[in-house]
Amino acid sequence: ETGVTQSPTHLIKTRGQQVTLRCSSQSGHNTVSWYQQALGQGPQFIFQYYREEENGRGNFPPRFSGLQFPNYSSELNVNALELDDSALYLCASSSPGTSGEWGTQYFGPGTRLTVL
Amino acid sequence: LAKTTQPISMDSYEGQEVNITCSHNNIATNDYITWYQQFPSQGPRFIIQGYKTKVTNEVASLFIPADRKSSTLSLPRVSLSDTAVYYCLVGDISTTSGTYKYIFGTGTRLKVLA
Secondary structure, three states, rough: OOOOOOOOOOEOOOOOEEEEEEEEOOOOOOHHHHHHHOOOOEEEEEEEEEOOOEEEEEOOOOEEEEEEEEOOEEEEEEEOOHHHOEEEEEEEEOOOOOOOOOOOEEOOOOOEEEEE | OOEEEOOOEEEEEEOOOOOEEEEEOOOOOOEEEEEEEEOOOOOEEEEEEEEEEEOOOOOOEEOOOOOOOEEEEEEEOOOOHOOEEEEEEOOOOOOOOEEEEEEEEOOEEEEOOO
């Protein structure tokens, strides 16, 4: 069984640029959630995708957007990068109905984004 | 909106039992409460999950009272390798939009001493 994978591992961008982060869900999972974790803080929920549709969102502006593909992999896109976007971006996958509303979330290793 | 709070930090000695409590005042009715362990610059690692009463697995126990407004993670006989940050995770459904969101606890930094 393959776990959640994310790419790239590290990324450096400058303010104003755009970035795309990628996530492959764990085998058998069809739901993907994205989180932002600033240094020394807990993860903050960005949004969740199920059946290629966004079905939940945290307090993040529209410049944070995403996609889910038919194979359940997902992308997180961030436009007009700001210095405060520097963080560890985490992806988690789950399968609804296995436990709770959207199932147990299993996390990938994260992508470290640095905005200069 | 659900709000979750945890103690900021705890110290313990090897071999002791550690209990970490998360207070969550309003969580989604059907959702489970999940606990994770996180090491620096790594993704959170699943520890245990439950809905009500007590759940036990090979690494931890989870106690959830009937009102589900809190949960307590119990780590028996901790070792140095258990030094990490521990988070609870709950779900919340917006009463206005009906959409779902996840909320992590504030995190508890556990330091295990020799």
